[in-house]
Amino acid sequence: MAAPVNPLLNSVSREADHAPQGLQPALLLPLTQTDTKELGPTLPVSSFDHVDLQAPSSTEGVLLSDPLPSYTPLSGSTCSSLTAPAQTAPFTTPPASPQNANFLPAQSTTVLPPSFENMAASGVGESYHPVLHHWFYCAEPQGWKPFTFSDSFNLEEAFMQGSAEPVATEGGRHDVYIQDRVRKPVYWEESESKAVRRCSWFKKSALDQHPQPYTEEQSALLEEEYRACVTSGQWHRQVNLPDGDKVMIHSPRAIIHYVGAGLEGEYPTAVSVNGSQAPLTVRRGTEDFEIEDGECEQVDHLLFLVHGIGSVCDLRFRAVEQCVDDFRKLGQNLLSTHFKQSKEMGEIGRVEILPISWHKALHGDATGIDEKLKPITLRSIPKLREFTNDTILDVLLFNSPIYCQHIMDTVASEINRLYALYCKRNPGFSGPVSLGGHSLGSVILFDLLSHQKADSEESSTDGVSSTTDDHSHCDKNRANSMTSPVDYLMGASGTGQPSVAYPKLSFKPEAFFLMGSPIAMFVTVRGIDTIGPDFVLPTCKRVFNIFHPYDPVAYRLETLIDPSLTNVRPVLIPHHKGRKRMHLELKETIERVGSEFKQKIVDSIQGTWNRIYQMYSGTSTQASIGEQVDEALASQLYLGEEEGPPSTGSGELAITVGRLNGGRRLDYVLQEKPYESFNEYIFALQAHVTYW
Structure with a gap:
C-alpha cells in the first residue's frame, strides 16, 4: 500500500511500474531529454511558499528513490528545524494537514519544472534586515492603535536612551512613561492608564478588524527564530509560545499562528483544540496599518x-x-x-x-x-x-x-x-x-x-474677582429651611440665577x-x-x-x-465640499418656482378682471388694451432678481443685528442630510448630538 504524500506538494512523483512496495514514490529532478520520454505526465506545482528545496550541484539524471524525510519536531525545544537524513536529498516537507490525510497519490511519475527550483530557492540566502519597531497604545474597545510616526520616533529615541522622563505625544495631550509602559492624559483624568507597547509582530483572525500585536517578549522570540530561518535558509520552523500556542514559519509571507495546538506535531486548520477560533495569520512589521505622520506643532x-x-x-x-x-x-x-x-x-x-x-x-x-x-x-x-x-x-x-x-x-x-x-x-x-x-x-x-x-469696570472697583472669591453668603440659611429667604437679583440675564457669585x-x-x-x-x-x-x-x-x-x-x-x-x-453654513446639498437646492428651486407661479396666476386674474371691468364700463380703448397686452407679455418674459435685502455673496444677508457679534449675523444653521429630510421627528434626538 502506498504511503500518503504531503498534500502541500501538488505535484507527486511516482514510478508507474517500478516502485517497490512499502516505499514512498520516487521523486525525480529534471532529467535529460532522452530520459523524459519514458515518464508520465507532469502536474503543476501551485504552493511554493511551503517548500524548501536545496538542489545538488548536478541535477542531471538524479533519481531520488529513497523515502522522503518525515517532519518530527524536536521534543523539549522551543523551536525546531527540519533536517534530512544523510542518504537522502536535502528536501524538507511541512507537516501534513489533517483533512488531507487520505489524499491518494497519483499513479504516474512527475518531473519538477525548472521554475520550481527558482521559486523554492527564493527564500534561501536572503539577507536579513532587522524589523522596525513601532509604538502602540491600547484603546478599548478598538484594540491597539499605532502612534503617529513622529510620536513613535520620539518614543523609540527615548527608549534607546533609557530616559525616565515622560514623552509628550498626540500634540502634548498625553504623556507616555517608557519604563512603566503607560500612557496618561495631561489635561483631564482617566480611571485607568492605557498600556503602551513596542511592537513588531502582529496576529490577525478573520473576526479582527485590525491586527493585534504580540507582547514584546513574544515578538523578540519570533524575530530571533525568523532571523535564524533567513540566515540558515531552512524554513518550516516551529516556534512554541509560552502560552501553549504554536507559530509555524514556512516562508517570509507564510507564517501561521495555531491557537491551542495541543500535542507536538498536531496542527488544526479549522477549529482550535479549545474551540475558540481558526488559525491566525501572522505579519512582521506594520505594513497593514495606516499610520499618520503626526499633528502640526504650530x-x-x-x-x-x-x-x-x-x-x-x-x-x-x-x-x-x-x-x-x-x-x-x-x-x-x-x-x-x-x-x-x-x-x-x-x-x-x-x-x-x-x-x-x-x-x-x-x-x-x-x-x-x-x-x-x-x-x-x-x-x-x-x-x-x-x-x-x-x-x-x-x-x-x-x-x-x-x-x-x-x-x-x-x-x-x-x-x-x-x-x-x-x-x-x-x-x-x-x-x-x-x-x-x-x-x-x-x-x-x-x-x-x-x-x-x-x-x-475692573479699574473702578477696589477688589478683583477671581475663582477664589468668598461665596459664603450664597450658602446662608439654605440647609436649614426650605422657606429661607433668597435674594433674586434682576440682571442682564434675568432672575434665573439668584445669589450666585460668578468667578x-x-x-x-x-x-x-x-x-x-x-x-x-x-x-x-x-x-x-x-x-x-x-x-x-x-x-x-x-x-x-x-x-x-x-x-x-x-x-x-x-x-x-x-x-x-x-x-x-x-x-x-456651506457644505465642506462646496455649495449646497442637492436636495436643498431642489427644495429651494421648487419653492421659488411655486411662489412665482402662484404670484403670476394672481396677477393674471387680477389684470384680466380689471380689463373686463374697463371694457364694459366704456373707459377702455383699443390702444390701451394693446398696451396692457404688451405689458403683460413683457412681465411674463422678464426674470428679475428676488426681492429682499441685499446679500454679501456668501449666503449671509447684509443686515445689522445688534452689537452682540459686532453687528454681524449670529444664527447659523447646518445642512441636514438627505435621509434626514424624509422625517424630521425620527432624527430629532440624533440632531441634538450631531455637532460632535
Missing part, C-alpha cells in the same frame, strides 16, 4: 469645549474627551483639504481643542446629590430613573442657587487651570483663545461671560461658539422678552449660534435681540 488657536447634560455626549455613549478627539480630527482634515497649500507652506497651524467636564464634580462626593436622590427615587423602571437622575436632572440643578454655584466654580476653575497648564507646557503660544458650549454647557458659559467685568476668567475669549444652545429659552423663562440691540458680552466680542434645523433644544438668538427678524432665515 497651534494658532486654542478652544475650550464645555459639554451639556449627562456624562455622555453622543448616541454611542462616549464621554466628552472622546467626542472632542473626533471633533479635533475633523478640524485637521478640513485644514488639510481646504487650506492644503497654506498648511504645507507653514502659514497656518492647527486648532487645539480641550474638553471641560463638570458633570463628575456635580455628581461626586462634594455635593452628594446622588446619595440624596436614592431614598426618594422609585424602584420601578430603574434604568429610566437612573437616566433621569444622571442627565435631565442637571437642568434643575443648574437652576438651583446651591448647585448652580458649584457648577460655575467648577467650570471657571477648570478653564483657568487648563489655560495655565497649556501655557506652561507651550510657552511659545500667543494665539487667541475661544470658548464653545453644547446644549446646557452654552448656557453656563453665557451666564459666566455675561458677568465678566471689562477693563473699565473671573484669566483671559478674554476671542469668540464664543454655541452648538444646539437653548440660551434664548432660558433668558425668556427668566422674564426677559428681549435683550435689545445694545446687549454685549463684556470680554467677548464675537458670538456664533450654530444649530441643526431639527434640533429640538436649539433656539435662535437674533430674534431675541430684534423680534422683527422672525422672517429672516438664519445663515446656511
